[in-house]
Amino acid sequence: MTPLQIIFIIVAVITLFAAIKVVSSRNLVHAALWLILVLFGIAVFFVILSAGFFAAAQVVIYIGAIAILMIFTIMLTRRVARDSGAQHNSNWWAAAVLSLLLFTGLSWILSRWQGFQSTAQPMLESADPLRQLGEGLVAPGGYLIPFEVASILLVAALIGAITVAWERK
Numbered sequence: 001m002t003p004l005q006i007i008f009i010i011v012a013v014i015t016l017f018a019a020i021k022v023v024s025s026r027n028l029v030h031a032a033l034w035l036i037l038v039l040f041g042i043a044v045f046f047v048i049l050s051a052g053f054f055a056a057a058q059v060v061i062y063i064g065a066i067a068i069l070m071i072f073t074i075m076l077t078r079r080v081a082r083d084s085g086a087q088h089n090s091n092w093w094a095a096a097v098l099s100l101l102l103f104t105g106l107s108w109i110l111s112r113w114q115g116f117q118s119t120a121q122p123m124l125e126s127a128d129p130l131r132q133l134g135e136g137l138v139a140p141g142g143y144l145i146p147f148e149v150a151s152i153l154l155v156a157a158l159i160g161a162i163t164v165a166w167e168r169k
Contacts, residue, residue, distance in 0.1 A: 004048065007044075007048065008045075008048055011041050011044045011045065011048075014037070014041055015037070015038055015041030015042065018034045018035075018037040018038045018041065019034075019038050021034040022034045022035045022038060028070075032066055032069060033070075035066055036066050036067075039058060039059075039062045039063050039066060040058075040059070040063060042058055042062075043058035043063075046058055053129070053130055053133070072161075076161060076162075076165035
């Protein structure tokens with residue numbers, strides 16, 4: 001086993017543990033801190049894949065945005081106290097079975113796919129990946145429409161959060 005594979009396994013275990021803690025934490029601030037660890041683990045995966053730009057974007061944008069999200073969470077909810085409601089409902093077993101079936105089905109499909117066993121072709125050294133990314137984001141045939149739809153969705157979520165937290169007099 002190579003050192004890179006060992007690093008990958010360690011980071012994957014830490015990231016999965018932190019992801020479980022995000023959804024099981026009772027304190028909003030603790031959940032946001034665990035989410036920062038998950039996002040940092042994803043940035044490490046980008047570094048392992050030699051995608052330095054995406055790793056830097058992950059750290060600067062997502063982790064930086066999560067710090068702002070923590071501030072907004074505290075300001076909008078006006079409480080940092082622990083959640084007193086139940087963390088599980090009576091249908092948790094159905095969700096667990098459905099998740100296991102979905103994971104098994106996806107694993108089976110991926111094991112049958114020919115491209116799953118092959119390795120990706122290396123990028124040409126002369127190609128500028130940042131230029132290709134920029135052209136892909138603004139080209140009408142590229143990712144312009146999904147990028148704009150995602151931005152509209154984020155603005156709608158922010159407006160929805162403000163509406164829910166707004167005190168009615």
